[in-house]
Amino acid sequence: MEIIIQPTPEEASRLAARLVAHALREKPDCVLGMATGGTPVKLYEELVRLHVEEDLDFSRATAFNLDEYVGLPGDHPCSYRYFMEEHLYRHVNISPERVHIPNGMAEDIPAECEMYEAAIRTAGGIDMQILGIGSDGHIGFNEPTSSLASRTRIKTLTDKTRRDNARTFGSVKDVPKHVLTMGVGTIMDSRQVVLLAFGSQKANAIARTVEGPISAMMPASILQTHRVAKIFMDEEAAGLLERKAYYKWVFEGKPDWQKF
């Protein structure tokens, strides 16, 4: 794991965007895994800026989103398809046919999940997966006790996650109980993982993810076994890390060519 601590979410997001841009420039037909929620908004803003001002080209890229609410159509303002269109897809030159988001309205949910896994395989697998983290340690919507080998499937959200996500719905009772999400195993298959975490409400999950034991009670902790996992955070999210000074020292001492 590489731990990158920056003073603010803006600075961490800018660095993470540089990494995504580097991946896209190295491999224009890169397969990106995308996350939603409050955390990646600044990263997407920066990617849009790089597209507009520095010609960052998405025309050959493919995108797979992590998850979607069951029962929300793509044009619902709280759906993750709507979120992605608003924050990234409609502002860059990605082809709509290469944008994939699980269909929360599918009648046959197991078939939809199998098709999603097959589409990822057909695209050649995910090169770079962007992740946020829930305050309970979920990645995608793999809530605590999710199988660490799981694949795309339906999951039931915890009350805590529904409360955390109520801000976009207005009221917790309107937050769907079910989601379709890539599994932990699906996420672990990606060739590189870029997780972002901001704010003190993520500090406990980050400390347990980075320094705690690997456990299905903290699904993100499995990233300790990923070959290339970069964890970007602000000072507040880093607040409970025992070895914070060491991680900063390592990052500051890196030669420029290693800092993407």
Ligand code: F6R
């Ligand atoms: C969203 C997702 C979730 C979020 C997590 C954090 O696609 O997969 O794991 O990343 O719930 O959400 P925010 O960023 O809103 O705190």
